[in-house]
Amino acid sequence: MSEQRTLVLVKPDGVKAQHIGDIIARIEHKGYKIEALKMINATKEQLAKHYQDKVNAPFFPELVSYMQEGPIAGIIVAGTNVVPIIHKMAGATNPGEADWGTVRGDFGREWPDGNLRNVIHTSDSPSEADREIEIWFPEL
Numbered sequence: 001m002s003e004q005r006t007l008v009l010v011k012p013d014g015v016k017a018q019h020i021g022d023i024i025a026r027i028e029h030k031g032y033k034i035e036a037l038k039m040i041n042a043t044k045e046q047l048a049k050h051y052q053d054k055v056n057a058p059f060f061p062e063l064v065s066y067m068q069e070g071p072i073a074g075i076i077v078a079g080t081n082v083v084p085i086i087h088k089m090a091g092a093t094n095p096g097e098a099d100w101g102t103v104r105g106d107f108g109r110e111w112p113d114g115n116l117r118n119v120i121h122t123s124d125s126p127s128e129a130d131r132e133i134e135i136w137f138p139e140l
């Protein structure tokens with residue numbers, strides 16, 4: 001167990017459907033601290049850095065266009081062992097497969113255009129969290 005920080009991004013579909021408050025409420029009800037919070041219009045440069053291991057994936061252009069459909073909310077969350085717990089809160093990548101009770105299971109769905117929209121991003125390791133926080137919160 002250690003004190004950690006993690007990055008949560010509420011993606012454009014989550015912002016449009018007005019789930020920022022629902023997601024913050026889940027984080028706070030669990031007892032974690034919101035350390036920073038802001039609305040962001042993601043640039044291609046930020047997205048290429050954030051998704052550095054996906055830039056050559058066939059779905060990368062769709063991922064970029066999805067992440068630029070509207071503003072996203074960036075949230076830094078702090079607490080004991082927070083990285084794996086918040087990652088678990090997100091649920092499976094595909095909202096159609098995510099369990100009820102997870103953010104993607106409760107607030108996500110599959111879309112008729114076939115683009116995968118999954119409401120939320122959460123860091124998957126403490127080192128990834130540090131790397132991602134530098135991209136989205138360079139001022140901190």
Ligand SMILES: Nc1ncnc2c1ncn2[C@@H]1O[C@@H]2COP(=O)(O)O[C@H]2[C@H]1O
Nearest residue numbers: 054059062063093115116118120121122
């Ligand atoms: N097969 C896929 N098609 C489209 N997008 C994907 C696919 N696999 C992963 N992604 C996206 O890549 C993202 C990687 O990080 P996330 O878990 O935030 O959410 C994932 C999805 O948004």
